[in-house]
Ligand SMILES: O=c1ccn([C@@H]2O[C@H](COP(=O)(O)OP(=O)(O)O)[C@@H](O)[C@H]2O)c(=O)[nH]1
């Protein structure tokens with residue numbers, strides 16, 4: 328391992344158990360910081376309610392580390408919005424935010440627009456499909472940000488078991504990470520090779536950094552943020568925290584193949600200025616009669632840094648935007 332990566336790993340890897348929520352609350356109040364938790368959600372009615380309820384119980388009504396919990400509904404066709412609202416989240420539909428910028432599908436769009444509709448100095452992002460969510464995830468992600476002003480962005484790391492037909496297997500999750508993102512980072516951005524879970528869906532950052540970088544659409548958002556924030560703030564402004572174990576709903580290999588295509592497009596755009604825009608991936612399905620070729624669009628788009636969006640400052644100055 329490169330010595331610079333070994334050094335980074337040593338002094339920028341933390342554990343959630345290193346942080347006490349009451350001590351962090353004191354730090355938060357002393358700094359006058361506010362915290363927004365954002366959950367992007369697409370058809371997550373089964374899991375989003377329990378996550379929001381646990382967050383409110385422990386970190387809003389309990390130790391008030393969190394000032395607002397916002398679910399950004401990406402266009403769910405199930406009861407995600409109602410379940411999240413009933414559990415105590417503020418729910419925003421992605422198409423109701425900055426409609427003048429048009430509609431872009433995908434997770435990255437929900438996260439980009441979340442900057443516009445939240446007011447926290449610190450933002451925490453959580454997937455809405457987590458199973459057995461523990462609010463200490465948020466305590467761990469906030470820990471480095473509330474205790475070290477030199478740290479601006481924190482990624483979660485964890486063991487990633489997979490639910491299989493034979494039951495829960497202790498490892499095996501993070502298939503796009505292991506088969507696409509990690510090889511790409513090691514080859515093209517070796518200074519980022521210390522991240523154990525570079526694509527983790529649980530992370531936190533300072534708004535003042537997040538509003539200065541573009542947001543890649545779809546599933547390119549995590550790789551894009553990691554590369555761009557390291558470029559903007561330097562690797563020592565980035566950290567990772569061990570959150571233990573993370574269980575979530577798993578997509579099919581074919582769906583993850585398309586996710587890998589979006590991650591690859593994001594990397595290509597940062598390496599050789601190609602990739603952002605149209606791009607297709609042909610996958611194959613065996614039918615009764617034949618092997619059918621199915622062409623998917625895996626191109627990604629980039630939304631500009633939120634700081635450049637007219638009205639953003641105003642929205643922030645007014646606090647929350649309806
Ligand atoms: O178009 C989308 C796709 C995904 N998501 C959300 O983004 C998170 C991560 O997506 P997913 O679970 O599909 O990815 P995985 O964790 O399986 O890689 C989840 O909360 C999804 O509901 C979203 O808001 N809009």
Ligand SMILES: O=C(O)[C@@H](COP(=O)(O)O)O[C@H]1O[C@H](CO)[C@@H](O)[C@H](O)[C@H]1O
Pocket residue numbers: 434454487499500501502503504505526527528529546547548549550576577578583586
């Ligand atoms: O890490 C990964 O390989 C993928 C897929 O995870 P699984 O193989 O379904 O456990 O999951 C992550 O990647 C996505 C793209 O960055 C993120 O949006 C997800 O939040 C994250 O779970």
